[in-house]
Amino acid sequence: xxxxxxxxxxxxxxxxxxxxxxxxxxxxxxxxxxxxxxxxxxxxxxxxxxxxxxxxxxxxxxxxxxxxxxxxxxxxxxxxxxxxxxxxxxxxxxxxxxxxxxxxxxxxxxxxxxxxxxxxxxxxxxxxxxxxxxxxxxxxxxxxxxxxxxxxxxxxxxxxxxxxxxxxxxxxxxxxxxxxxxxxxxxxxxxxxxxxxxxxxxxxxxxxxxxxxxxxxxxxxxxxxxxxxxxxxxxxxxxxxxxxxxxxxxxxxxxxxxxxxxxxxxxxxxxxxxxxxxxxxxxxxxxxxxxxxx
Amino acid sequence: xxxxxxxxxxxxxxxxxxxxxxxxxxxxxxxxxxxxxxxxxxxxxxxxxxxxxxxxxxxxxxxxxxxxxxxxxxxxxxxxxxxxxxxxxxxxxxxxxxxxxxxxxxxxxxxxxxxxxxxxxxxxxxxxxxxxxxxxxxxxxxxxxxxxxxxxxxxxxxxxxxxxxxxxxxxxxxxxxxxxxxxxxxxxxxxxxxxxxxxxxxxxxxxxxxxxxxxxxxxxxxxxxxxxxxxxxxxxxxxxxxxxxxxxxxxxxxxxxxxxxxxxxxxxxxxxxxxxxxxxxxxxxxxxxxxxxx
Numbered sequence: 404x405x406x407x408x409x410x411x412x413x414x415x416x417x418x419x420x421x422x423x424x425x426x427x428x429x430x431x432x433x434x435x436x437x438x439x440x441x442x443x444x445x446x447x448x449x450x451x452x453x454x455x456x457x458x459x460x461x462x463x464x465x466x467x468x469x470x471x472x473x474x475x476x477x478x479x480x481x482x483x484x485x486x487x488x489x490x491x492x493x494x495x496x497x498x499x500x501x502x503x504x505x506x507x508x509x510x511x512x513x514x515x516x517x518x519x520x521x522x523x524x525x526x527x528x529x530x531x532x533x534x535x536x537x538x539x540x541x542x543x544x545x546x547x548x549x550x551x552x553x554x555x556x557x558x559x560x561x562x563x564x565x566x567x568x569x570x571x572x573x574x575x576x577x578x579x580x581x582x583x584x585x586x587x588x589x590x591x592x593x594x595x596x597x598x599x600x601x602x603x604x605x606x607x608x609x610x611x612x613x614x615x616x617x618x619x620x621x622x623x624x625x626x627x628x629x630x631x632x633x634x635x636x637x638x639x640x641x642x643x644x645x646x647x648x649x650x651x652x653x654x655x656x657x658x659x660x661x662x663x664x665x666x667x668x669x670x671x672x673x674x675x676x677x678x679x680x681x682x683x684x685x686x687x688x689x690x691x692x693x694x695x696x697x
Numbered sequence: 698x699x700x701x702x703x704x705x706x707x708x709x710x711x712x713x714x715x716x717x718x719x720x721x722x723x724x725x726x727x728x729x730x731x732x733x734x735x736x737x738x739x740x741x742x743x744x745x746x747x748x749x750x751x752x753x754x755x756x757x758x759x760x761x762x763x764x765x766x767x768x769x770x771x772x773x774x775x776x777x778x779x780x781x782x783x784x785x786x787x788x789x790x791x792x793x794x795x796x797x798x799x800x801x802x803x804x805x806x807x808x809x810x811x812x813x814x815x816x817x818x819x820x821x822x823x824x825x826x827x828x829x830x831x832x833x834x835x836x837x838x839x840x841x842x843x844x845x846x847x848x849x850x851x852x853x854x855x856x857x858x859x860x861x862x863x864x865x866x867x868x869x870x871x872x873x874x875x876x877x878x879x880x881x882x883x884x885x886x887x888x889x890x891x892x893x894x895x896x897x898x899x900x901x902x903x904x905x906x907x908x909x910x911x912x913x914x915x916x917x918x919x920x921x922x923x924x925x926x927x928x929x930x931x932x933x934x935x936x937x938x939x940x941x942x943x944x945x946x947x948x949x950x951x952x953x954x955x956x957x958x959x960x961x962x963x964x965x966x967x968x969x970x971x972x973x974x975x976x977x978x979x980x981x982x983x984x985x986x987x988x989x990x991x
Contacts, residue, residue: 533919596918606957608980624890625827650965663900671944683933686902
């Protein structure tokens with residue numbers, strides 16, 4: 404594909420962590436961008452991103468990384484979205500595609516509406532790639548983190564159709580499956596399949612460590628515990644923001660969960676073997692039938 | 698090690714599933730046994746165990762597999778322990794080492810005390826190897842399933858010291874770490890780190906599938922959900938038995954869990970970002986510090 408013009412001239416990466424760093428490596432590898440500049444709040448992560456070859460130049464303000472870029476990706480904790488968009492708004496050239504990678508979308512859409520004027524808002528396409536791994540930080544970034552993953556876009560009536568098409572084309576070029584949802588449907592869905600499981604994993608870890616013999620209990624734990632509790636290691640600041648941003652939906656899902664837990668415990672209380680079998684069968688066969696991305 | 702006499706002449710395997718089949722393959726590979734005979738309730742699993750080379754001969758009663766064996770392993774759902782021990786008791790030769798692999802121990806010890814007379818009970822050593830994988834059945838058996846895993850033995854005052862020493866030597870020869878616990882301490886510990894997580898995973902799956910758009914929700918789920926929910930696929934009959942056998946401890950752990958979930962939800966309800974950060978930090982750093990078998 405020599406002499407093919409890349410889709411973008413310059414990526415301005417706002418946030419050089421696991422998600423941002425992996426995105427930069429991926430778009431570089433796919434030949435979608437000529438140059439990458441990055442902002443990160445700490446010199447340490449800027450240096451790490453430079454050393455890794457994720458970015459070509461580092462800046463210590465978001466606006467400096469946005470200036471001159473025709474693609475901007477916000478990869479920061481969602482609570483920082485509005486302030487960051489306000490900080491870069493005047494530096495954005497017309498028709499610069501701006502996206503985020505946040506795990507919640509209603510709050511991000513509100514932040515964008517508040518921070519970006521009528522000229523810039525149409526070129527903001529909220530995005531949520533369903534990818535990640537336990538270890539945070541750009542040092543763990545990998546060019547294939549997004550490969551084969553689902554990316555949910557939540558455009559609104561203000562979104563420019565060309566911006567949306569470009570966003571879709573970009574993620575598809577990274578071999579992602581792309582789908583559109585409303586912010587509300589996105590947040591309700593991920594409350595169920597992601598945010599609630601994180602809440603439960605945090606609660607389970609604290610259940611164990613709060614017991615006087617917590618260390619002894621943990622020494623007994625095996626592969627089932629390892630997999631179940633993996634997501635409890637998630638970045639605390641990130642998950643605090645996600646859970647607070649989406650708290651109404653998370654609480655609604657938690658109430659449904661408690662009702663299901665009540666049903667199971669009722670069987671234990673009453674020794675109802677038949678009903679317990681039915682409930683576990685339901686869970687087990689649903690899990691066996693599930694395939695990621697299926 | 699040519700001409701070294703194996704530790705056992707014949708293993709009588711009672712239950713040719715994932716756990717039993719893997720044990721047979723492991724003791725064979727380690728040269729610990731000359732011959733393996735097996736019982737399984739269905740012709741299908743007997744044939745599969747023969748085809749896999751896990752057993753040399755198959756029988757359709759537990760007693761037939763126990764007769765002539767100097768090592769007997771019960772690898773059946775824990776609720777079948779007492780009836781199975783009664784069925785094999787008269788077929789057991791003196792000083793035949795009998796073990797189980799069940800996930801609960803108080804009930805197993807009670808079953809053994811009820812089923813085995815004073816002559817046989819001292820040679821029963823309750824064992825719980827902390828190993829497994831999602832797929833059940835002998836077809837998924839593997840000789841290294843137990844390698845590097847923890848094996849908890851729960852001997853009582855009746856247990857013969859030679860039997861206990863042999864049991865320990867056997868598991869150590871399979872490269873397991875062996876530790877002794879009381880049945881009560883075992884059951885309390887595994888209620889916390891295994892049985893409760895399974896209960897939560899079952900409840901989470903049912904929370905999702907009971908919603909009208911459950912299939913749509915599952916289509917959004919990513920790698921975090923995959924790992925968290927893996928244990929929900931566990932064998933329903935096995936987990937029904939475990940949860941019922943250990944229900945008092947499971948309910949006690951579930952009550953502690955609900956209190957931790959309440960704390961987290963209280964933070965969401967009141968937007969208490971500082972306290973939520975503290976709670977998630979506690980969970981995240983405990984999980985980061987945990988190492989299996991550490």
